[in-house]
Amino acid sequence: MLKAAFNPAGGVRYHLRARRHRDREWAPFRAALAAWLADWKPGTRTLAIVGPSGGHCLPGSLVARFERLICFEPDPTARPIFASRLRALARESAAPAPEIEWIAEDAWIGPVLEGRGVPADLIDARGAALLFTNFLGQVSFLVPDDRWMAFRAAWRASLWPLLERVPWASFHDRVSGxxxxxxxxxxxxxxxxxxxxxxxxxxxxxxxxxxxHRTDDLLPRGASYAYFHWPIVAGRHHLVEGVRGNVPESGAEPPTRASTR
Ligand SMILES: C[S@@+](CC[C@H](N)C(=O)[O-])C[C@H]1O[C@@H](n2cnc3c(N)ncnc32)[C@H](O)[C@@H]1O
Structure with a gap:
């Protein structure tokens, strides 16, 4: 539990950073990301989010569109922060907060290294769209260097077929400095x-x-791309790449949440 709360890709240090910078230095990045995600219309009622943390960069307007969220997040300290953001969102809007299913055990790195692949069945079985939220840029730091090529091959072999079946998007660090x-x-x-x-x-x-951040090793070609400047802390700047994958043929959204509950 302590290890997950202090994991190198997020955890407590990340929440402290977010608390300090989210509504100030990060505000233009968050607004640009929200505008870009507003145009992503996966047409599902369930969204699987990989690495949501406390939802610090996730726009409320995005999560409010879904009835259920499947959150892959090993950091236990993220849950109450994310839950409180969702409650605030529900108070502001007419729609109830989405239900959340948390998956705490690592489903994206260890299982791929062990040859079991990414958790495609969990996403397929629930008819979910898939959103990687600033997670892919951390992956190369979570995999031992000498196993990167084997990991990359196993990742592609299990993820890329899934990405042909489900609507997906990702925003991730492309480079930083x-x-x-x-x-x-x-x-x-x-x-x-x-x-x-x-x-x-x-x-x-x-x-x-x-x-x-070696993200171009991890994804197939998407349908469209966007680039954002994220000044994460004083003197450190990330170039975030947004990728929207395939879109449903109809391009249709499900009925609004207010009308289906
Ligand atoms: C850079 S943070 C991004 C947080 C948030 N999405 C945002 O944009 O503000 C990366 C997140 O990935 C999470 N993470 C680390 N290993 C993971 C794994 N194996 N599966 C899912 N998430 C993981 C971390 O706990 C952290 O919350």
């Missing part, structure tokens, strides 16, 4: 930016290293 990506107006593309295009976002007057 002390230098600042200059995005100007929103950057929206139909294909992922190549590495040299990512570097070009930093201009040629900034000197510094960028850490590659």
């Amino acid at each position: 002390e230098i600042v990506p200059r995005l100007g107006d929103d950057v929206r593309t139909e294909r992922p930016l190549a590495d040299d295009e990512v570097v070009a976002l930093y201009g040629d007057d900034q000197d510094g290293e960028l850490l590659d």
Whole structure:
């Protein structure tokens, strides 16, 4: 339990950061992310969220669209924070808060390393859409370096067929560093930016290293891409890549939650 609460991809340190920066330095990033997610219409009543933490960057307007959430999150300290955000959201809107099923045991790293693959059955069986929330950029730090290539192959073999069946999206760190990506107006593309295009976002007057979060190893080609600047702490800047995968053919939303309950 203590290990999960202090895991290197999130945990207590992340909640403290979020409390300090969420409504100030993170506000433009959160607003841009909310606008981008508002256009993601997976057409399901259930959403599986990988790594929601306390929902610090998740827009209320997104989760309010679903009746059920399946939250894959090993950090036990995230639950009361997320639950309290949902209660506040329900008070503000007419719709009841979604039901939440928490999955605390790691279903995305260890099982893949052990050859059991990603938890496709849990998502398929519930007719859920899948959203990775700033999780994929942490994966390469959670897998031992000498096992990365084997992990990557097993991950693709089990995840990519699932992503052909269910609506999906992800936002994740593409690179990070002390230098600042200059995005100007929103950057929206139909294909992922190549590495040299990512570097070009930093201009040629900034000197510094960028850490590659190796996310381009993990996902198949999506339908559309967006790029965001996330100033996570003073002097540290992440370039977050948003990917929307396949969309349902009808593009339809289910009936509104107020009319189905
Ligand atoms: C960088 S935080 C992102 C939190 C949140 N989605 C946000 O955008 O503010 C990454 C999250 O992934 C979670 N995590 C770590 N290992 C995980 C695993 N095996 N399965 C699901 N989530 C995991 C961490 O506990 C953490 O909450």
